Amino acid sequence: MKRRDFFKNGTLTAIGASLLSPAMPGYATERNLRDTHKRAKNIIMLVSDGMSIGTLNMADLYLRRKTGQASHWLRLYQEDKVSRALMDTASASSLVTDSAAASSSWGGGVRVPNGSLNVSGNGEAHLPLWQKFKKAGKKAGVVTTVPATHATPAGFCINSKSRNAQEQIAEDYLKQGIDVIMGGGNKYFSSDKRKDKTDMYRQYKTAGYNVVKTRNELLHADANKPLLGIFGEESLPYTIDYNNDTALQTEFPTLEEMTRKAIDTMKQHQEGFVLLVEGGKVDWAAHGNDIAGLIYDQAAFDAAIGAAMEFAENDQETLVIITTDHGNANPGLIYGKDVNKNFDSIQNYKHSNEWILNGINAKTNTSQLKERVAYANNIALTDQEASKLLGYYANLNQEDGLYNPKHLPFSILAEIQKQHNSVGWISMNHSADYVELAMYGPGSDLLKPFVKNTALHYQMLQAAEVANIF
Known part of the structure; x- marks a missing residue:
């Protein structure tokens, strides 16, 4: 294994001095001293994609008020178990990054234009971090609730001028020998769906991978072989829909289950492993101003944090990194005399806004729409509100937005819900939040209170004592 002093190279010394030195004189705590001068054999990075601070806040409030327990993330703060910072998320082309450029800042250690995966505007390719760790002898994995070939996992593994080349990304994962790949995206692997008709499942099996497509297959998969788990045509379902549909519970695993399986598959490797865990549908819910999708998927991501921390606290050789790549839609609770009761009503929601709106069409009448919303949210729509929603399905209006190919009226439904749950949104797009x-x-002792996103690339290499020579 290529392990050596990370800072022998002069350029890296400069980077380390400016970005990675301990916080401030006098800032040392028992935790800092405990983690100083230890090598990270393993790294688990957990990314709640598109998580504005309001999302973290509301998910924690939701869990506290429903279960009496804080989220795992906030408990780590309360118990002073982690180093904490703010991170600047900009890309090379914009103050507001997309997920491809954000992931590439970690993957390649360089800011690239939005839409690109580890390829700069001048065409220069930057070797992704998981490839560096593979060259150093570690196993590498990616887990997500959106397509396994989506921007965030791909940014740790491959080079591409376009994040949209997902069929090629499915091939590149195999070429790079990524040991664990889990998420949605059957259409990028199946010969029935791919434009070139290539059967990527067969190619992975030939290369020695376990290939699983259901929750039961995953839970019983041999942990001694590399693993490809593809669940669903596009993505895994929203957690709130999953919780209220036994058929979905049979077909799909949870993010926590995928995280545990990924760790089990790689933990015995002598040189260690690196793992990316993404709560990808947090971002999709934010794009749709879908409060039930957002909070329940953030809570599911938090359960994955719990799984990672359980392993790391027992292992004592694992660096756990918890963050997001950018904000999105900046949701938050709005003051009012009924805010507590209104917010608590989300505990009784049964389905996401995506579920509600996909069940409506131009033939749906007012009473049917009212019944559907009442069942999903326990909200009684007025005739005027129902008519406004139905108008979209008659092509009177078309609502655009990322991850809204059917032009569903997400924003108008969120405005209606705000009167009942006290949650407001500023947009349906990414934001430039730290x-x-x-x-x-x-x-973790290397973390400074404020960093650029690119700093994490070098800090992970330094923590694992892997020289940046590739």
Whole structure:
């Protein structure tokens, strides 16, 4: 294994001095001292994609008020178990990044234009971090609730001028020998769906991978072989829909289950492993101003944090990094005399806004729409509100937005819901917020209170004592 002093190279010394030195004189705590001078054998990075601070806040409030327990993330803060920072998320082309450029800042250590995966505007390719760790002898994996070939996992593994080349990304994962790949995206692997008719499942099996497509297959998969788990045509379902549909519970695993399986598959490797875990549908819910999709998927991401921390606290050789790539839609609770009761009503929601709106069409009448919303949210629509929603399905209006190919009226439904749940949104798009970043374990003592996103690339290499020579 290529392990050596990360800072022997002069350029890296400069980077380390400016970005990665301990916080401030006098800032040392028992936690800092405990984690100083230890090598991270393993790294688990957890990314709640598109998580504005309001999302973290509301998910924690939801869990506290429903279960009496804080979220795992906030408990780490309360118990002073992690180093904490704010992170600047800009890309090379914009103050507001997309997920491809954000992931590439970690993957390649360089800011690239939005839409690109580890390829600069001048065409220069930057070797992705998981490839560096593979060359150093570690196993590498990616887990997500959106297509396994989507921007965030791909940014750790491959080079591409376009994040949209997802069929090629499915091939590149195999070429790079990524050991664990889990998420949605059957259409990028199946010969029935791919434009070139290539059967990627067969190619992975030939290469020695376990290929699983259901929750039961995943839970019983041999942990001694590399693993490809593809669940669903596009993405995994929203957690709130999953919780209220037994058929979905049979077909799909949870993010926590995928995280545990990924760790089990790689944990015995002598040189260690690196793992990316993404709560990808947090971002999709924010794009749709879908409060039930957002909070329940953030809570599911938090359960994955719990799984990672359980392993890391027992292992004592694992660096855990918890963050987001950018804000999105900036939701939050709005003051009012009924805010507590209104917010608590979300605990009784049964389905996402996506579920509600996909069940409506131009033939749906007012009473049917009212019944559907009442069942999903326990909200009684007025005739005027119902008519406004139905108008979209008659092509009177078309609502655009990322991850809204059917032009569903997400924003108008969210406006109606705001009167009942007190949650407001500023947009349906990414934002330039500085975001939360937390670290636990060997290497966490290196974190400064404010960093650029690219700093994490070098800090992970340094924490694992892997020289940046590739």
